[in-house]
Amino acid sequence: YLRQLLDSKYINSFLDRPPPFIFIGGGGTGAALYVLHLALSNPDVSWGRKNNLEPWNKLGPNDQYKFYSVNGDYSKLKKECPNF
Secondary structure, rough: HHHHHHHHHHHHHHOOOOOOOHHHHHHHHHHHHHHHHHHHHHOOOOOOOOOOOOOOHOOOOOOOOOOOOOOOOOHHHOOOOOOO
């Protein structure tokens, strides 16, 4: 069995096409990084309930927290809400 595993024809049969575990691993890594991004940068998530009760109130109108903005220029927005 070991001789079959070390045979060059057997090894080359796997190298002819990309293995599926590379794509599955890349997709899983990308999904994990996206969830980590959401957990750390989204104002809807509050990790410290004692220190930061309402993190969404500390964001200004010029702060961008979205992952991708199609046509939003946040530097030109004016503040239209009251301070809390």
